[in-house]
Amino acid sequence: MWQAEHVRAQLSLLYPTCDIRILGMTTRGDQILDRALSKVGGKGLFVKELEVAMAEGRADLAVHSLKDVPMDLPEGFELAAVLEREDPRDAFVSNDYASLADLPAGAVVGTSSLRRQALIAARYPQLVIKPLRGNLDTRLGKLDRGDYAAIILAAAGLKRLGLPERIRAVLDPADSLPAAGQGAMAIEILSGRSDVDMRAVLAPLNHEATARAVTAERKVSKVFGGSCQIPLAAFATLTGDQMTLRAMVGTPDGKRFATAAASGPADAPERLGQQVADLLQGQDAHDILAECKAQADAADA
Numbered sequence: 001m002w003q004a005e006h007v008r009a010q011l012s013l014l015y016p017t018c019d020i021r022i023l024g025m026t027t028r029g030d031q032i033l034d035r036a037l038s039k040v041g042g043k044g045l046f047v048k049e050l051e052v053a054m055a056e057g058r059a060d061l062a063v064h065s066l067k068d069v070p071m072d073l074p075e076g077f078e079l080a081a082v083l084e085r086e087d088p089r090d091a092f093v094s095n096d097y098a099s100l101a102d103l104p105a106g107a108v109v110g111t112s113s114l115r116r117q118a119l120i121a122a123r124y125p126q127l128v129i130k131p132l133r134g135n136l137d138t139r140l141g142k143l144d145r146g147d148y149a150a151i152i153l154a155a156a157g158l159k160r161l162g163l164p165e166r167i168r169a170v171l172d173p174a175d176s177l178p179a180a181g182q183g184a185m186a187i188e189i190l191s192g193r194s195d196v197d198m199r200a201v202l203a204p205l206n207h208e209a210t211a212r213a214v215t216a217e218r219k220v221s222k223v224f225g226g227s228c229q230i231p232l233a234a235f236a237t238l239t240g241d242q243m244t245l246r247a248m249v250g251t252p253d254g255k256r257f258a259t260a261a262a263s264g265p266a267d268a269p270e271r272l273g274q275q276v277a278d279l280l281q282g283q284d285a286h287d288i289l290a291e292c293k294a295q296a297d298a299a300d301a
């Protein structure tokens, strides 16, 4: 809702005579809270209902966290704008400890993200990772109740909701490489409407540097099937007209990783994404993916 309000405010400034209303919606991703997203089957868990609303003419655009948007949208939909990125990093949140390194052996860390789980297990094998789902308030509530010694959240969500003081430490991307698209919002529309050029309407909201970075990141994710079922990270940074992209795939237990990085012209983000994905494939990414599947099957059994 914060994100929708943010877009509405920007559009109101651009188009003061336009009446912009928010149609609040709940998605399957919001409703199913007893399972990790990696275990809830299907793609687009946070976007499908919004697409249905657009297809039925009840909404003209949908505001998403880009991290939750599938790499391939259903036929007839497209992303019209990517907004300037908020902090892309993961945040360490705790009432008692200052950082992951501070936690005693056996301390319980909350996250339902396979990526965060793998990264923590690799660096801090003495910690215990337990699932944590729900919106931000729910997750913070569970921490405050004492269910966890610490939890890991996206810094972007905490900052947007005015809770930056809950961040005890931001995780350095070198230790905890962000998910593709983390911290960025995207606006989705129906393609090819004849009555109004929505792309042109929304173009002023597009942030070109962010759009390029996330295009490279999402390309890596796409090559690996673009799902929440494997620990995958991809993070691009821009310096002038050059882009550097780093990515990793690993196993949920944190025992195996493939990592890769490359730089290239910022105006060819897909090529850079493919290049980094190829570098990952050149390592034992294939084996790692097979092992992810084995670990998921074992966890389900």
Ligand SMILES: NCc1[nH]cc(CCC(=O)O)c1CC(=O)O
Binding pocket: 046, 065, 066, 067, 068, 152, 153, 154, 156, 157, 181, 182, 183, 184, 185
């Ligand atoms: N469905 C999970 C999700 N999707 C986007 C964000 C955070 C906000 C962002 O990345 O823009 C989160 C929560 C989290 O990672 O803690």
